[in-house]
Amino acid sequence: MSGRDSWPEVPGVYFDGQVSRDHPATLHLGPDGARLRLPGRADHHWRAADVTVDPALPGVRRALSFPDGSRFETTDHAAVRDWESRQGRNRLLGGVARLEASWGAALGAVAVTGALLWGFVTFGLPVLARQAAAVTPQGVLATFDREALTVLEQQELVGPSRLSAARQAELQAAFRDVSAWAGGGYGYRLLLRDGEPAGSSGLGANAFALPNGTVVMTDQLVELGRSDRELIGVLAHEAGHVTQRHGLASVYQALGLGLIVTALTGDVVSASTFAAAVPVALVQGGYSRAAETQSDRIAARYLLERYGTTRPLQTILARLESAQGGAGGLPDLLNTHPGTDARIEHLRRLEDAAR
16 A cells, blocks of 8 residues: 555556557556556546446456556556456456456366256257258258268269069069158158178168158168068158158258367368268268157057058067178168167067057
8 A cells, every 4th residue: 555545556557558668657546536656757647437447357467548548557456356346347247257267167167068068969959950850841852862872872882773673663662652651742762772882881781761751772681671561661660760850850960069069179171071971971870769769660650550560670670680790880770779679679569559
């Protein structure tokens, strides 16, 4: 404290607003204003209402500006904060600054932010993705199908079917019945493809649905089936993915997650790369547990209406799991979430409930 004043004495530097050179100075902060003392010069005094105090920033000197364009800066944050408090200034920003300066508060904020982000990614993002998928016009879905198929063919994950024309005709007829039952106005079509055109690096025995109703079933899966009912159960399951728009929702969810990562890291290159990889994510990303369960339920309804049993889908799921050891990255039927045993048990319960 100074001798004549009971005001806080704050050391710092003064800029006169004319040149960039600073001058060592002392500022006395009192209830009615601020008094500046410069060695060898007369004091300057400003009313409290005429003094502007910049918000506090960690690691930055506090700055007080005066009506004549001059400025005083100091590292004595406590003195300025105390004067602000007495003057009723920057209360909210001052509280934020104190939190920022506290390691405990900072770590707590990081923990809370992480928990909120986890909650959004786990629960919020899937909900938003499903809502976005539900309102996407059907007119744009054909693009997803076309681009995804192009990627599959370019990467030799599928190739022309080796099934006979008669066999393909039988399966096409079965699919027409499934798609007519499923409805929804989608551009349904069944593409029979060789799942190993370049060897075991292909999709192998599998089937998957694209957003606009394109269902791809591989020759290897057809050969694995021991009855058409088993294959029809698979087609009904894939039709369920179409009508519930699971594929589109998974794309939106992956895109949303990519945007979050980009926002956190600022890695625009990765964002561009991700966008280019959307078709691959569409066919190889797999579905959530809820989506698989929902499609199994739809397939069960179809099988129960046509055959009175869900056993065909149960048996081919079990056989697919046995054959999984030789399969590569498979998107749908061999999805392990939920596990095959749980899916079969679910189908059994649905059949029991329908009796």
